[in-house]
Amino acid sequence: MTTDASAPTTSTQNPPAPVGFGEAFLFWLKLGFISFGGPAGQIAIMHAELVERRRWISEKRFLHALNYCMLLPGPEAQQLATYIGWLMHRTWGGIVAGALFVLPSLFILIALSWVYLRFGDVPVVAGIFYGIKPAVTALVLHAAHRIGTRALKNGWMWGIAAASFVAIFAFDTPFPAIVLAAGLIGYFGARRWPAVFALGGGHAGAHKGYGPALIDDHTPTPAHARFSRSRLAKVLAAGLLLWLAAMAVLVATQGWQGTLTQMGWFFTKAALLTFGGAYAVLPYVYQGAVEQYQWLSGPQMIDGLALGETTPGPLIMVVAFVGFVGGWLQQMWGPDALFAGAAAAATVVTFVTFLPSFIFILAGGPLVEATHGKLGFTAPLSAITAAVVGVILNLALFFAYHLLWPHGFGGAFDAISAVIALGAGIALFRFKTGVLPLLGICAAVGLAVTFLKPWLA
Numbered sequence: 164m165t166t167d168a169s170a171p172t173t174s175t176q177n178p179p180a181p182v183g184f185g186e187a188f189l190f191w192l193k194l195g196f197i198s199f200g201g202p203a204g205q206i207a208i209m210h211a212e213l214v215e216r217r218r219w220i221s222e223k224r225f226l227h228a229l230n231y232c233m234l235l236p237g238p239e240a241q242q243l244a245t246y247i248g249w250l251m252h253r254t255w256g257g258i259v260a261g262a263l264f265v266l267p268s269l270f271i272l273i274a275l276s277w278v279y280l281r282f283g284d285v286p287v288v289a290g291i292f293y294g295i296k297p298a299v300t301a302l303v304l305h306a307a308h309r310i311g312t313r314a315l316k317n318g319w320m321w322g323i324a325a326a327s328f329v330a331i332f333a334f335d336t337p338f339p340a341i342v343l344a345a346g347l348i349g350y351f352g353a354r355r356w357p358a359v360f361a362l363g364g365g366h367a368g369a370h371k372g373y374g375p376a377l378i379d380d381h382t383p384t385p386a387h388a389r390f391s392r393s394r395l396a397k398v399l400a401a402g403l404l405l406w407l408a409a410m411a412v413l414v415a416t417q418g419w420q421g422t423l424t425q426m427g428w429f430f431t432k433a434a435l436l437t438f439g440g441a442y443a444v445l446p447y448v449y450q451g452a453v454e455q456y457q458w459l460s461g462p463q464m465i466d467g468l469a470l471g472e473t474t475p476g477p478l479i480m481v482v483a484f485v486g487f488v489g490g491w492l493q494q495m496w497g498p499d500a501l502f503a504g505a506a507a508a509a510t511v512v513t514f515v516t517f518l519p520s521f522i523f524i525l526a527g528g529p530l531v532e533a534t535h536g537k538l539g540f541t542a543p544l545s546a547i548t549a550a551v552v553g554v555i556l557n558l559a560l561f562f563a564y565h566l567l568w569p570h571g572f573g574g575a576f577d578a579i580s581a582v583i584a585l586g587a588g589i590a591l592f593r594f595k596t597g598v599l600p601l602l603g604i605c606a607a608v609g610l611a612v613t614f615l616k617p618w619l620a
Contacts, residue, residue: 178375179218184252190217191248191260195267197599198240198475204299205240205477207306208598213247214373220247221376226313230544231531233551234342236435237520238477241265245524250378250532253387254525261521268476269483269513273506275470276487280505286613294609297584298602300562305591307555310548319359320549323348328553332560341550349546360542390529402522406431409514422493423511425456426486431515433482448482458489479516486512579612 194212198205206229213219220228228250232242241264248260278288315321323345330336330344353360376382413424429451452458459467467488471481490508491501566580583605590596590604 176374178379179377182217182219182251182377184256187248187252187256188259188263191244191263192267194244195263195265196475198264198268198477202238202240202477204302204306204598206243207302207309209240209243209247210309214376218374218376219251220378221380221382222313222373223380224376224378224382226548227544228531230548231527232524233547234346234544235520235523235527237517237523238479241477241517242520242524245521246528246531249524249528250385250388257525257528258521261517261524265476265480265513265517268474268480269509271474271476272470272480272483273487273509275474276467276484276491276505276509277502279466279470280488280491287610290610290613291606292609293580293613294583294605294607295602296562296566297580298587298605300559300566300584301587301591302598302601303555303562304559304588307552307559308592310555311552314545314548314552317359319352319356320545323546323549324553324556326553327550328556331554332557341554342547345546345550346543349543352546353542357542360545384532388529388532390533394529395526398522398526402518402526406515406518409511413511422458422489422495423508426458426489426508426512427515429456430482430486430512431519434516434519448485452485452489456489459485459492463488480513482512482516483509486510583608 190212194208198208210222210225214222214225225247228246229239229243232239232246235242241261244264245257245261249257252259275288311324315324327341327345330341349360410424410427413421413427417424419425433448433451449461449464453461453464464485467481467484470484471478474480486508487505490496490505494501494504495508496504563584566584567577568574569577587601587605590601
């Protein structure tokens with residue numbers, strides 16, 4: 164396919180028609196099934212679909228929302244979907260967009276976790292994973308490139324991105340520290356050099372090519388998105404009551420020391436520590452789930468991460484795998500109800516992990532809309548976006564290392580994975596192949612390699 168979604172056409176000279184709730188629902192449902200590639204890949208997919216192709220929101224408004232989501236604990240891609248859904252269709256629009264981003268992944272992970280525990284090392288599943296992992300690595304690298312071309316619009320931004328990469332790669336600097344440092348650079352730098360940190364300063368040409376958007380740069384903030392103290396109080400109270408009600412049910416039915424209750428409490432704390440995405444909080448989850456509570460083993464945790472990397476949805480959905488395996492192995496509802504107990508554990512863990520994300524967006528969204536176009540707020544976020552490019556590049560190298568040297572540098576180099584990754588990269592950068600076709604082709608190649616290996620040995 165040679166069609167360029169960003170190419171100006173006659174139809175792009177006018178804003179798109181208003182989008183109904185039903186049409187938006189179908190899109191968010193589709194996104195839930197195609198949101199592969201971790202946060203970088205998911206944000207790239209949303210940009211391509213919502214900014215370039217459908218023009219539901221302009222690039223400046225998209226980046227403004229994205230930068231806010233990057234400041235929050237929790238999965239930024241899911242929060243971005245929630246934000247855009249809320250901006251378009253009020254509270255229920257945000258809830259639907261955010262929930263549909265997660266639910267397909269939850270159902271898929273429950274099914275795959277059951278297969279993993281019941282049947283062990285299934286060659287078909289192993290083959291699919293073997294082919295998809297190189298594709299995921301290429302997707303993350305491609306997304307870093309795409310976001311970088313938009314965010315790194317001058318030497319300052321390139322310098323911030325390079326510094327963040329060195330900080331996290333060479334010195335293992337915590338992600339919150341990188342975010343704080345970048346934000347301070349943007350805040351104070353904008354006072355001296357405001358044009359350097361102006362959000363969207365390097366995107367005029369691209370924005371012109373996409374055409375006017377439904378929610379454009381200067382579209383007034385809708386009434387439901389304007390700040391109100393009473394609305395803020397209602398959202399915070401509703402979120403707190405939902406969490407308290409869920410924990411009260413768990414304590415009443417399981418007791419405070421029950422597995423489900425402890426999972427609910429532990430993953431509530433984990434949800435508030437996920438600055439910088441899943442990889443920032445995985446050490447904390449590992450310490451708690453593996454070492455402290457012993458819900459699963461270290462190798463099982465690594466297998467869960469592989470599942471999380473190769474299924475749609477946020478990578479932090481690995482917590483659903485942890486919950487499922489923990490519920491299964493603890494025989495939470497008895498040996499005759501292993502699946503039911505494990506599925507309940509996965510659902511509880513997912514609920515408490517993502518509830519704060521909805522509260523942050525529905526409560527904080529009006530404040531963010533009020534700052535649209537104000538340099539004092541956007542300059543730190545512009546610098547943070549540049550820093551995140553360096554962090555994403557580090558993530559791509561992390562994937563590549565574990566992909567190409569699965570047993571460490573002292574082990575063998577996986578040349579087949581390297582070839583698959585190279586082919587996936589060429590497909591993305593040169594031929595603009597879509598995510599689903601790319602994953603399908605790579606999965607097929609992985610299957611073929613897995614079943615042909617015994618014959619080629």
